[in-house]
């Protein structure tokens with residue numbers, strides 16, 4: 001069955017906490033997964049000299065196939081992971097050189113899955129603002145977020161995702 005939801009994972013390690021949590025989410029909810037580590041793309045370039053790297057085919061494939069994009073990232077320095085930030089920066093290509101693809105994001109849905117060694121109630125800063133504001137800018141509907149404590153493996157059993 002083709003799912004119209006995809007989890008886009010961006011972590012500095014491929015077999016770490018984020019991947020483990022997302023494997024559990026994906027199997028419980030039958031959601032496809034794209035791991036950014038499987039793709040080669042570089043940080044945003046105003047000259048677009050990297051226009052032939054993996055970013056454009058990757059995002060176009062995601063836009064064509066899915067209506068809900070769930071971004072999964074560990075918390076690194078109170079922010080999304082570096083690879084996820086680079087992926088987000090490349091959305092500027094969809095605003096500058098591939099505008100028709102940027103417009104196709106309008107009306108799609110965005111959600112976020114984060115993890116760290118804290119409980120969600122202990123996050124005393126708004127980690128999710130870049131996602132909320134980016135969704136708003138891109139015309140996407142922000143559904144919400146779910147935070148996992150990577151030290152509590154039981155959290156990945158019987159997961160409830162309020163945003164789905």
Ligand SMILES: Cc1cc2nc3c(=O)[nH]c(=O)nc-3n(C[C@H](O)[C@H](O)[C@H](O)COP(=O)(O)O)c2cc1C
Nearest residue numbers: 011012016017018074075076077078115116117150
């Ligand atoms: C570079 C780096 C920065 C981190 N910064 C934070 C942080 O600001 N707050 C926090 O709670 N945990 C922080 N952590 C811990 C990670 O969020 C946590 O270990 C997470 O589960 C790692 O997921 P991963 O295995 O997919 O990398 C950091 C870890 C790394 C490697």
